[in-house]
Amino acid sequence: MSETIWQYQEGQDSQTIQLKGLIEEAEAVVVGIGAGMSAATGFTYVGSRFEQAFPEFIEKYGYYDMLQAFLSEFEDWREYWAFQSRFALLNYFDQPVGQAYLDLKEILKDKTYHIITTNADNAFYAADYEMDKVFRIQGEYGLWQCSAFCHQQTYQDEDLIRRMVLEQEDLKIPEELVPYCPECGAPLEVNKRDAVRGMVEDRDWHQQNNCYQSFLDKYQDQKLLYLEIGVGHTTPQFIRQPFQKWTATNPNALYVTMNQKPYRIPGEIKAQSVRINEDISDVLSGIVELL
Ligand SMILES: [Zn+2]
Known part of the structure; x- marks a missing residue:
């Protein structure tokens, strides 16, 4: 094996010092962010946050x-929107700022970087990122x-979402x-793949995708x-597999995975x-403390 060019x-x-050193050494950083980042900063999809928001849906289904x-x-579109409107407030329109997102922004502020995320929540907007550096490849819960x-356009109506939440009864808007x-007159649904x-x-x-590809x-x-x-x-096809593939084609690149589950890294x-x-x-806040 050739010797690494990465000091850290x-x-x-x-691990905090190590990651801080690697980010400082890098000429550019491509950050790929999945659900574990939002979960780490409190936006969990299981447990009390879920149970308190949707007790009747959980009881029924x-x-x-x-x-x-x-x-x-769902049973019909009225029930679909009864659920989705509440989901959209919780995970998008009323989502508070996440500390891990603020920390990451601080860590990257003087770096050349671009982000790709499979998260469709509002975390990057809430933490006031430069959104032209964030490719939301899986859409957004607010769209x-x-x-x-029938056509390639998205829509948004926050006021209507709020009315759906206020005016729903017995799991129906x-x-x-x-x-x-x-x-075409078909019902609209949440922008998702x-x-x-x-x-x-x-x-x-497509503009987001072009910016990401140009950066790469x-x-x-x-x-x-x-x-x-x-x-x-x-x-894995959106972040992990391409990151691993591109690392293999660039001897100067380094692949860092932050994950508590030990996913396999190809030989x-x-x-x-x-x-x-x-x-x-913990790691992200630890780096910020050292800055
Ligand atoms: Zn249509």
């Missing part, structure tokens, strides 16, 4: 977490798309509040840090990899 790759210090509930089938996928596609149909990707989404093109041969934070097992990039398995929010 050998972890004799604490026996959901075990909020993502399962979000993706599940809607035509459920018939009033019929007249169900939103419909202005083009499903395995069969994909996702409505509007002009803004520009820095692909440099001393580039691929920093993966809290990426789980559900959609060909083992020498270019660092695993951080301490608590995400």
